[in-house]
Amino acid sequence: MNRGKKRMLTKGRAATAQAKRSYNESYNRGYNQGYDLGHDQGYRNGWQAGATSCSQAFQGTSIIIVTTNDQREHLQNCIESIYQYTPEPFEIIIIDNASTDDTESYLKSLTGKIRFKVFKSNLGFAGGTNQGLRMARGTTLLFLNNDTIVTKNWLSNMLACLHSNEKFGLVGPTTNYISGEQLVPTTYTSTEEMHRFAEQINRSNPSQWQVTGRLTGFCVLMRREMFEALGYLDEGFEIGNCEDDDYGFRARLMGYELVIAKDTFIHHVGSVSIKALGERFEEVYGKNLDFYSKKWGESHSLLAEVQRKLNGALATMNHFYPTGVVVRGVLPQPYWMENGIKRPIEGLSEALASSRVSQVDLRSWSLGDPIQIQEVLYRLEQLNSTATSAAPLQEGELAETPDHTVYQMKEGKMRRLNHWALTHWLLLERGKRQISYSELGSYEQGLPIIAPAVIVANNV
Missing domain, CATH: 3.90.550.10 (Spore Coat Polysaccharide Biosynthesis Protein SpsA; Chain A)
Structure with missing residues (x-):
């Protein structure tokens, strides 16, 4: 083989290798752009290879x-x-x-x-x-x-x-x-x-x-x-x-x-x-x-308590979350979350304080009908005002025992929260009804309420 043909073969192999590298870079760039643009709003405007790949x-x-x-x-x-x-x-x-x-x-x-x-x-x-x-x-x-x-x-x-x-x-x-x-x-x-x-x-x-x-x-x-x-x-x-x-x-x-x-x-x-x-x-x-x-907190006793209450059944993280709170995922849209149903809040809700949850958490709740911001504010006011009532505890209401342990009434059961969960779900400042230990004992106690995973990155 003469030198000219050898040079042509060498150039051809180099061009092939460069083409493979370029394809791989384009594929990855296309995939990432397709996913970013498509996340939670449909896979649109992404490169076809990336968008198609990530959706299947x-x-x-x-x-x-x-x-x-x-x-x-x-x-x-x-x-x-x-x-x-x-x-x-x-x-x-x-x-x-x-x-x-x-x-x-x-x-x-x-x-x-x-x-x-x-x-x-x-x-x-x-x-x-x-x-x-x-x-x-x-x-x-x-x-x-x-x-x-x-x-x-x-x-x-x-x-x-x-x-x-x-x-x-x-x-x-x-x-x-x-x-x-x-x-x-x-x-x-x-x-x-x-x-x-x-x-x-x-x-x-x-x-x-x-x-x-x-x-x-x-x-x-x-x-x-x-x-x-x-x-x-x-x-x-x-x-x-x-x-x-x-x-x-x-x-x-x-x-x-x-x-x-x-x-x-x-x-x-x-x-x-x-x-x-x-x-x-x-x-x-x-x-x-x-x-x-x-x-x-004391994780060993917490686990033992939960295992007794589950009695061999399986749960999801959703079972450990509160009711009557405002949440949002990666997008600015806030939701009123109540008993496993998320309702999009409509109206001027930008200033409404909300707890950040992941898209996985958000998807775990069923989607309900939209709710107006005025109705959300009214419900929050009602939950605060019942703190001084003598009537039975209402769904979503907080109660506090003499040792400052806080519970929420959810689905007819008292659900305990620690300070970290109260902080994450923005419940520290919400009104709490003071109850005695005997009053607490008159209610069935359910699974504790915990905080979800902290999400720092803006796209999960």
């Missing part, structure tokens, strides 16, 4: 990976292992939390079953994962740390476990580097040895499925229906740590079980993002522990 669910698993600085090599190893060891249908969604290395250019070079979104500020693990959940189309959803390497049969074994029991809410594997019951002692010293080690474990075996009280968030699988009932991760937890404990606790409150698939092993480098915090780690961890405590 598929029978497979959406693998959501959050990444940030100095982790590109880990991310590449993780992605390559997914392609090598995952014959099941899947898509990979990468959320880049403001990396300043070459992660963005690496993502733009990828083709195949990958979509990504790059953010200019760090949303934290919870915020980044929530963005991935928003983009996900799979019938099953999986959080996966970017510093993991998956192994043969990893996903099939976890799926078998998840689908074996409707009460299995969240499923996680074992690994070499983690806290808690998912830790397995290992001695391998290379990736090749690790895969041979994993082959001895990764043989589907229901006797190896263990119900646990805690799953760490390095790898968590759930059904889409579970996500619709449970909602997003709580973005009140900074950067990382404790948001996975919170998520698992909420799942258990709903009556679901957390399960370790001990017939599944994947490799975990471990705590790469957290270690990058350096001296800030203790500060961030302390804040997250404090937030968890304010949100849940």
Whole structure:
């Protein structure tokens, strides 16, 4: 072959590679623009490929990976292992939390079953994962740390476990580097040895499925229906740590079980993002522990109380929310929420205080007829004025016992609220009827009222 033909072949291959990269960049840009424009207002004005892709669910698993600085090599190893060891249908969604290395250019070079979104500020693990959940189309959803390497049969074994029991809410594997019951002692010293080690474990075996009280968030699988009932991760937890404990606790409150698939092993480098915090780690961890405590109080007794009241039944987060409150989702439109029905408020309601909920929470309530702002203000006034009444407690009214514990009457039952729930639902300043313990005892007590996950980003 002469030099001219060789140069033409080389140029042709370069042009083909550039075309693939351009297609991938256009696809991702189109998808993100299509989704952003279509969210809650129909998929319009987006690029056809992106809009069409995001509107069609598929029978497979959406693998959501959050990444940030100095982790590109880990991310590449993780992605390559997914392609090598995952014959099941899947898509990979990468959320880049403001990396300043070459992660963005690496993502733009990828083709195949990958979509990504790059953010200019760090949303934290919870915020980044929530963005991935928003983009996900799979019938099953999986959080996966970017510093993991998956192994043969990893996903099939976890799926078998998840689908074996409707009460299995969240499923996680074992690994070499983690806290808690998912830790397995290992001695391998290379990736090749690790895969041979994993082959001895990764043989589907229901006797190896263990119900646990805690799953760490390095790898968590759930059904889409579970996500619709449970909602997003709580973005009140900074950067990382404790948001996975919170998520698992909420799942258990709903009556679901957390399960370790001990017939599944994947490799975990471990705590790469957290270690990058350096001296800030203790500060961030302390804040997250404090937030968890304010949100849940004595969590063990709370869980035991809820489990007694559910008596084996399953609930959704909606069952733990109040009545007679004003809420809004990602859009400015406020709703009057009463007994599981949301009614769009019509009129000059811009100045009306409202509690922020996610789109998942908002969708969980049935849509009712519109209600005028004047009627909402009247109902709020009535709920405040009944605080001095001697009549039986009315639906939506608040009551306070001598120890300052606050309850709301909802569906004929007294529902307890802690300070965090009162604050989120804007009920701290609402009038409260003072009642004695004997009066409290004359009413049946229902499930406690809790606050939903904090949503910081404006589009979930």
